[in-house]
Amino acid sequence: MKFISFILFIQFLFAGELKLSSIKIADGFSKPVYICQPPGDNERLFVLEQKGVVKMIKNGEKVRKPFADIRDRVHNPVIPGDERGLLGLAFHPDYQSNGFVFMNYIDEDDHTIISRFIVSENLDKLDTDSEKILMKIKQPFSNHNGGHMVFGPDGYLYISVGDGGKWGDPYNNAQNLETVFGSILRIDVDNGEPYAIPEDNPFLKHENAKKEIWQYGLRNVWRFSFDRETGDIYLGDVGQDMWEEIDFVSAEDAGGQNFGWRVMEGNHCYNPKENCDSTGLMPILEYPNDANYMKVLTGMDEPNVDGCSVTGGYVYRGSAIDKLQGTYFFADYCSGNIWTFKEKNGKATEFQNRTEEINLGGGGFTNYISSFGEDNNGELYIVDYNGIIFKLTVAE
Ligand SMILES: [Ca+2]
Numbered sequence: 440m441k442f443i444s445f446i447l448f449i450q451f452l453f454a455g456e457l458k459l460s461s462i463k464i465a466d467g468f469s470k471p472v473y474i475c476q477p478p479g480d481n482e483r484l485f486v487l488e489q490k491g492v493v494k495m496i497k498n499g500e501k502v503r504k505p506f507a508d509i510r511d512r513v514h515n516p517v518i519p520g521d522e523r524g525l526l527g528l529a530f531h532p533d534y535q536s537n538g539f540v541f542m543n544y545i546d547e548d549d550h551t552i553i554s555r556f557i558v559s560e561n562l563d564k565l566d567t568d569s570e571k572i573l574m575k576i577k578q579p580f581s582n583h584n585g586g587h588m589v590f591g592p593d594g595y596l597y598i599s600v601g602d603g604g605k606w607g608d609p610y611n612n613a614q615n616l617e618t619v620f621g622s623i624l625r626i627d628v629d630n631g632e633p634y635a636i637p638e639d640n641p642f643l644k645h646e647n648a649k650k651e652i653w654q655y656g657l658r659n660v661w662r663f664s665f666d667r668e669t670g671d672i673y674l675g676d677v678g679q680d681m682w683e684e685i686d687f688v689s690a691e692d693a694g695g696q697n698f699g700w701r702v703m704e705g706n707h708c709y710n711p712k713e714n715c716d717s718t719g720l721m722p723i724l725e726y727p728n729d730a731n732y733m734k735v736l737t738g739m740d741e742p743n744v745d746g747c748s749v750t751g752g753y754v755y756r757g758s759a760i761d762k763l764q765g766t767y768f769f770a771d772y773c774s775g776n777i778w779t780f781k782e783k784n785g786k787a788t789e790f791q792n793r794t795e796e797i798n799l800g801g802g803g804f805t806n807y808i809s810s811f812g813e814d815n816n817g818e819l820y821i822v823d824y825n826g827i828i829f830k831l832t833v834a835e
């Protein structure tokens with residue numbers, strides 16, 4: 440027993456020694472915004488380019504010919520700071536048998552389009568003529584288009600729809616269940632025409648509500664994810680002028696949550712500015728978003744502040760870095776900061792800034808982390824909007 444205690448003690452001593460790093464696995468992408476892997480395929484990673492192209496990394500090598508090119512129907516050109524273009528992609532859980540790929544993009548007339556495509560006989564090529572549009576939503580403004588799509592552990596497709604845009608949610612869309620804006624939608628793509636509403640969606644009995652709504656009160660969730668072990672959901676909701684936030688809901692509580700926007704920004708009243716009804720769910724974590732303010736104040740192009748736009752990430756469930764089990768990674772698009780925490784009883788614990796440690800590009804540091812991604816083994820990737828894909832590793 441004493442010996443085991445000693446071993447445990449030694450392990451404890453070294454527990455703090457874990458040092459993370461990153462390696463570049465591919466570069467030369469044009470404004471990449473996401474990376475993912477189809478179920479049942481450990482050879483290929485798929486990288487989304489915002490202009491409307493999907494590229495592959497096959498057995499570690501970037502493939503020249505794209506998997507898909509839908510530039511003919513995606514809003515172009517993508518100007519700096521543009522929130523339009525190809526924004527999300529999800530492989531069907533039964534992709535190996537049905538070849539279904541779902542994409543979320545902004546078309547030339549500023550609609551959000553959610554479509555299903557089918558892979559061609561050549562498995563390295565999507566049949567772009569197979570497009571079947573499931574949803575077409577006219578965007579009132581060019582920004583806040585959400586765009587992320589993920590299949591949940593229940594097999595339903597979850598879709599992030601931003602509040603529609605402009606500034607301060609002028610139409611109060613996010614609190615309005617009669618519009619899909621400012622929400623996470625949940626649909627059944629395996630039934631109905633063109634899809635069905637799951638029977639346990641929370642607002643089915645609400646007469647005028649959009650029945651697709653799963654959660655609401657969101658400003659612009661750019662990326663969200665499910666913990667692949669627990670089914671808990673983590674959402675990165677981009678803030679207005681003051682606060683960026685991560686929202687968390689456990690798998691057993693999920694459905695029907697109001698995350699507070701535009702009444703609240705993070706933990707703070709937004710509209711009205713004081714004495715707001717703060718019954719909206721509080722974020723698990725917030726950080727100040729003072730980039731624009733600091734820019735004016737200091738005249739610096741890239742002031743050293745926490746950030747300006749949260750990029751939601753993943754709970755690490757890989758096997759390569761055992762000590763990271765259950766650690767949630769997220770980042771800020773503007774400052775390049777990468778942070779982690781562990782959720783315990785609905786609270787963020789062990790919060791850490793990992794930016795220097797992960798040291799993207801060995802010091803060739805990026806300010807533009809557009810997304811994280813996860814492969815089938817649960818290993819994590821970091822997408823640099825400047826065109827580079829990194830993999831999270833342990834320092835030698
Ligand atoms: Ca919009």
Ligand SMILES: [Ca+2]
Pocket residue numbers: 656676684698699700703704705720721722
């Ligand atoms: Ca909120």
